[in-house]
Ligand SMILES: NC(=O)c1ccc[n+]([C@@H]2O[C@H](COP(=O)([O-])OP(=O)(O)OC[C@H]3O[C@@H](n4cnc5c(N)ncnc54)[C@H](O)[C@@H]3O)[C@@H](O)[C@H]2O)c1
């Protein structure tokens with residue numbers, strides 16, 4: 261039996277999203293049906309609406325979500341109705357060449373639901389293989405990670421994308437350790453999560469860099485020990501001054517801009533680590549003297565989804581949240597309804613929010 265539910269759909273490139281009634285099938289083999297409780301609004305949803313990801317309209321948007329398992333496919337033994345889950349876009353296959361060599365966070369063949377959700381009989385393309393601006397959504401069982409049900413859904417769901425990307429950029433990709441100095445460029449939801457992650461990992465100096473004074477204030481709330489207003493001073497010089505003239509052990513680029521990437525490259529200490537978690541536009545280029553790349557040593561690492569492994573990392577991070585050591589609630593700028601997603605996109609573009617979260 262298919263379920264008729266309300267959902268936020270993007271039907272044509274650049275057009276405003278609309279709330280529609282879609283059809284969601286019962287779960288088949290390997291699938292679970294999730295009653296969505298909360299779903300954050302992410303830049304990637306807007307990128308889909310603008311046709312910047314691909315042309316496979318209509319899209320079912322939403323992917324930073326938490327909810328409760330409603331029913332499971334005939335062969336699914338890992339989940340049961342009533343389980344509280346956070347959705348993820350990295351359900352690892354276990355058999356591709358990356359999984360086989362023990363690096364499942366790079367999995368090249370992640371799982372999504374095989375059956376399509378539909379709008380007026382046409383298949384929907386779910387954002388990041390999830391599609392969670394819907395009262396119910398169908399995902400692969402591995403896309404639903406069980407976590408402690410005492411977590412607030414609107415906070416827990418944010419681990420599903422941007423907040424996990426930032427936490428992981430510091431804690432996993434950047435391998436921040438006790439006593440390290442860390443500089444985070446860009447203090448939106450992703451950068452602030454990197455700041456929180458650096459603190460959790462024991463960094464002694466955490467420098468927040470942004471152009472916006474309000475964002476720098478928020479960054480202090482997440483644990484930045486110093487702030488640098490890059491609209492007023494040269495951030496490379498400022499970071500060197502704050503680190504004994506050396507530069508930071510780990511620099512994290514959380515903007516997605518070549519100029520910021522270059523600043524982060526030079527703000528590193530010798531043999532330091534540069535993590536790129538900001539997503540660039542396809543036409544952006546970086547131009548570095550090869551001798552500087554070689555001569556400064558260290559590591560330059562792109563970070564997709566913070567190199568997380570949801571089954572390993574989500575339950576652990578939710579436990580830290582429940583212990584009061586990771587303030588996920590602080591990322592929730594406002595809670596909204598389905599009808600408000602278009603306005604939330606505008607607020608996001610104006611830089612007024614870390615995350616707007618749709619609550620059902
Ligand atoms: N790698 C991943 O898996 C992943 C996942 C989610 C999001 N992202 C990307 O991370 C980036 C940040 O996402 P977000 O949601 O935090 O975005 P955001 O727009 O909320 O935050 C970006 C911040 O950068 C600041 N900024 C802009 N130009 C700057 C500059 N020149 N110097 C310093 N700061 C500057 C802005 O003021 C803003 O506070 C985006 O590119 C997003 O697409 C990556």
Ligand SMILES: [Zn+2]
Nearest residue numbers: 353356359367
């Ligand atoms: Zn794999």
Ligand SMILES: [Zn+2]
Nearest residue numbers: 302304421422
């Ligand atoms: Zn996202």
